[in-house]
Amino acid sequence: MHTQKLDDSVLVSNYIAGNERCLEILILRHKQRIFSFIYSKVQDRDVADDIFQDTFIKVINTLKMGKYNEEGKFLPWTMRIAHNLIIDFFRKGNRMPTFQNTDEFDIFSVLSDNTLSAENRLIKDQIHEDVKKLVEELPEDQREVLMMRIFKDMSFKEISEQTNVSINTALGRMRYALINLRKMIDNNNIILTN
Structure with missing residues (x-):
């Protein structure tokens, strides 16, 4: 060969x-x-x-x-x-890496820690990139509910009204989005903690 x-x-x-x-x-x-x-x-x-x-x-x-x-x-x-x-x-070099967040949302905005070391910033940035790519791979309806719930902090009632589906359907889509994300995280060997 x-x-x-x-x-x-x-x-x-x-x-x-x-x-x-x-x-x-x-x-x-x-x-x-x-x-x-x-x-x-x-x-x-x-x-x-x-x-x-x-x-x-x-x-x-x-x-x-x-x-x-x-x-x-x-x-x-x-x-x-x-x-x-x-x-x-x-x-x-005690250098702090600078990462620019140009996207509409930042998955770590809720986890803000002003005392992050360079190492933790680097790890957090890598996790952010990995998870963001996986969210993009979700089916459209699941991705939409996930974005509304997590990044826009909308209630399931608001989500159901905006997407014209029942609250149960919105809940189901969120559940499947999380199940699919977990599977993708496992399959891609992504570790979400540092």
Whole structure:
């Protein structure tokens, strides 16, 4: 089988067994996604390059020491390393990351904590992005009720009047929206606490 088409887990095993080319394929395969993630947090190309390189130095060291045990989860594992290095970057320079919220709603506006550390801000921002993407994937009727209830603080009576459905239907849609969100959160391995 052609090396380019092998699963990440096979490439990792082959690299650990001594095939250096397999690491090169892994880096090329995931470079864009990992670099974009890093850059989106630090907003500086040079810093992003440094963190990207440090991420793969850590990946190589962990693999060479035989401490890798994330069978079949190479990308999430590498992203976690990158995420931790980003947090270290903000801690070292005592820099506070600035995230602009340009959307109509902010899921964390109700959870405002003025004493958030750089690490907590980073984690909260990532959770915000993850959950926002999942809300967008909900069916239209469920998304509408969820937005009205959580982000516009409307009662189910107001929701039923605005959407021309019974209160029970509005409640049902909200229930299904939450069930679907929970499933999507589980399926995407999103952790909502830090």
